[in-house]
Amino acid sequence: MPTYSNDRTCFSRRGALGLVAGAGLLLAAMPAAAQSTAQGQAHVEAAMRDVLAVVNSGKSTGQAVNDFQRILSKYADMAIISRSSLGNAWRSASDAQKRAYVAAYQPYLARKYGKRFADFKGSSFAVTRVRDAGNKGVLVEGEARVPGRAPIAVEFQVSNRSGSIKIYNLIIEGISLLSSEREEIGQMLAARGNNIDKLTADLRTAG
Amino acid sequence: MGWKSRSLAACAVLGLAGCAANPDPTSTVFDPFEEQNRATHNANVSLDRNVVRPFSKGYVTYVPEIFRIFLRNVITNLEQPAIAVNHVLQGEFEDAGHTVARFSFNTVLGLGGLLDPATDFQFEERRTGFGETLEDFGVNEGPYVVLPFLGPSTEREALGRFVDFFSNPYTSIVPTTVSNYIIVGTGLTLVEDRQTFGSTIDSVFYDSEDSYIAARTAYLQFLRARAEGETTIENLEDPYADLLE
Numbered sequence: 001m002p003t004y005s006n007d008r009t010c011f012s013r014r015g016a017l018g019l020v021a022g023a024g025l026l027l028a029a030m031p032a033a034a035q036s037t038a039q040g041q042a043h044v045e046a047a048m049r050d051v052l053a054v055v056n057s058g059k060s061t062g063q064a065v066n067d068f069q070r071i072l073s074k075y076a077d078m079a080i081i082s083r084s085s086l087g088n089a090w091r092s093a094s095d096a097q098k099r100a101y102v103a104a105y106q107p108y109l110a111r112k113y114g115k116r117f118a119d120f121k122g123s124s125f126a127v128t129r130v131r132d133a134g135n136k137g138v139l140v141e142g143e144a145r146v147p148g149r150a151p152i153a154v155e156f157q158v159s160n161r162s163g164s165i166k167i168y169n170l171i172i173e174g175i176s177l178l179s180s181e182r183e184e185i186g187q188m189l190a191a192r193g194n195n196i197d198k199l200t201a202d203l204r205t206a207g
Numbered sequence: 208m209g210w211k212s213r214s215l216a217a218c219a220v221l222g223l224a225g226c227a228a229n230p231d232p233t234s235t236v237f238d239p240f241e242e243q244n245r246a247t248h249n250a251n252v253s254l255d256r257n258v259v260r261p262f263s264k265g266y267v268t269y270v271p272e273i274f275r276i277f278l279r280n281v282i283t284n285l286e287q288p289a290i291a292v293n294h295v296l297q298g299e300f301e302d303a304g305h306t307v308a309r310f311s312f313n314t315v316l317g318l319g320g321l322l323d324p325a326t327d328f329q330f331e332e333r334r335t336g337f338g339e340t341l342e343d344f345g346v347n348e349g350p351y352v353v354l355p356f357l358g359p360s361t362e363r364e365a366l367g368r369f370v371d372f373f374s375n376p377y378t379s380i381v382p383t384t385v386s387n388y389i390i391v392g393t394g395l396t397l398v399e400d401r402q403t404f405g406s407t408i409d410s411v412f413y414d415s416e417d418s419y420i421a422a423r424t425a426y427l428q429f430l431r432a433r434a435e436g437e438t439t440i441e442n443l444e445d446p447y448a449d450l451l452e
Contacts (some may be wrong), residue, residue, distance in 0.1 A: 051398055054393055085447040097319020112414065116407045134441045141438070149403065150332060161447045175425050179443050183424045187417045207414065 037130045040138030040144040040158040043165050047075035047156075048125040048142070055117045065114035070106055076105050077159070077166035089189055089196060096195050104203040109181070111207035122147045137168075138162070154169070235428060237350050244353040248419045249356055254414050255401075260409075263401040275399055277321045283391045284313050284331065285318030288418070289375050296340045302333050337374065338367025342434055351423060360427035 035060040054067045072078060082102040083090050093101065129141040137159030143151040157169035185199075192198040225364065239388070282365070287310035294303035309330040313320050326332070339365050342348070349362030360368065373379060377389050401408060415421035 016221075080446045084444075113412065115414070116410055118406050119404050125374075130442065133443060136440065136443050136445050139438065139440065139443065157443060161449065168446060171432075171438065173429055174435075174438075175428045176444060178419070178446060179428060180424050184421055186415070187420045191359060192417070206416070 023035070037132050037138050037167055040140050040156075041127055041130045043075065043158055044140040044142070044156045044167065045127060047071065047167060050075070052123060052125060055120050055123060056168070058121070061118070062114055064117050065111050068114040068117070069110035070129075072106065075167050076100070077162045077168045078109075079170050080162065081178065082106060084178050085185045086184050086189075087182045089186075089194065090109055093196050097200070099198045101196060101203075104200045108203045108207040115207075120144070120146055133157070212277065227311055236423065238423065239350050240352060244351065245419050247353040247355055248358075248422065251353065251356065252418060254356070255408075255412060259398065259401055260405075264406075266395065266398050267402040269375050275395075278301050279399065280313070280317070280323045281320045282396050283323075283390065284310065284317070286375060287313075287332075289371060290335055292374070293335045293337055293340045294333070295450075297302045297335065297343045299335075302335070305330060306333055321390070336367050337370040338364040341367055348430060348434075351427065353422075359422050360432065364430065 005149070015127050016057050016167055038065075050071045051068070054064050054071070057064075077170065082105045083098075085105060086093070086101060090098065123144050123146045127140055127142045131139045131141075133139045137157060138159060140156045142154050142156075144154050153173050155171040156167050158165060158167050160166070162168075170180075189196065189199050190201070192202070230323050235364075287306055288331055291303045293305040294300070294306055309325040309332065312325040312328070312330055313323055316322075316323050328361065337350045345364050348364070352365055352367075354360050354365055358366065377386060379386070412418050413427065432438070
């Protein structure tokens with residue numbers, strides 16, 4: 001993990017700008033004060049326990065995907081993740097289009113990532129650091145240990161802004177789920193002439 | 208190099224985007240050779256489908272695990288001196304000492320690197336390369352390039368890989384026969400990697416609608432996270448903020 005030292009952050013992040021930003025974050029974070037870093041950590045640990053139970057169960061891919069979808073709706077804010085994946089196109093969509101998209105996107109995401117579980121059989125997970133991220137909630141960092149491999153850095157963004165505490169982003173070795181999904185969905189939408197209905201229909205069978 | 212000058216260098220490398228609050232990491236893709244890159248990417252995918260994937264399946268199925276572990280340990284151990292040099296060049300002396308200790312430990316007590324007792328004694332591998340050293344020196348990441356066989360890279364990282372390959376003493380000092388074995392051995396560990404993360408690579412190569420974009424997004428995010436060193440709160444995405452707009 002500590003391959004890269006912490007001192008490569010930009011000067012502005014440590015200097016006066018950082019202080020100003022910190023004060024701003026503190027004010028903005030007031031409504032979220034009830035959410036503690038301990039709660040964030042406990043939420044991520046519970047989610048990872050459930051995920052690893054599926055990964056290590058040796059279930060078929062189909063069963064694993066079903067279980068994973070249940071885990072996602074329990075622990076993750078799928079509404080905001082779905083919304084974010086559509087990027088700017090979300091704003092121009094009708095309510096009916098939004099509902100249909102979200103309904104198609106959730107199982108698509110579960111299929112896409114559930115399929116990869118086979119690579120991580122025998123894995124364990126441990127939280128290494130938890131940070132208060134102000135109005136962005138809590139950042140929980142951990143290491144996934146896969147037998148015979150270098151540990152994989154996994155970070156979770158957790159927030160209670162949906163009304164209850166939920167995971168809303170996952171960063172694996174620096175690769176953000178929200179960014180990757182937005183890029184890929186954006187490409188798929190462009191390939192369909194920005195037709196959301198067509199994209200939604202195709203997502204039902206994709207992944 | 209003190210942290211201040213290094214950080215300023217990092218600012219210069221990253222440009223304003225790296226220092227601005229909440230940048231969209233996918234909005235700063237510099238890919239002027241996209242047409243050529245896509246052709247190379249397609250060739251790589253087709254090579255994977257027809258050769259690498261089936262071969263890696265066979266390798267993992269038919270070659271005993273103990274042989275694969277020994278081979279990986281030896282190859283990894285041989286890479287450590289060059290890694291230590293890069294840590295020194297980056298001014299990371301603690302990492303350099305750690306890597307030298309790891310190398311000595313495994314070479315002596317690990318029977319010439321066949322075994323990896325160092326990891327059990329908290330001397331885990333701290334991998335780096337000349338690409339990261341160039342980044343530390345302030346060299347811009349450069350345009351995105353897809354390398355034949357090796358896949359996603361940028362101009363700076365490609366140069367880094369090239370230097371890494373030839374700066375490894377075992378590829379230049381030892382007799383050609385021995386260095387050929389090392390090259391083949393390194394190739395076999397890459398083949399094994401292909402199988403170890405099989406379904407993840409499959410999903411990028413074969414399940415994504417545009418596998419070129421999927422690979423490019425993942426690679427550039429990975430590279431920028433490495434430059435950043437650790438995730439900073441300012442750079443975290445905030446999808447809820449859009450709700451308030």
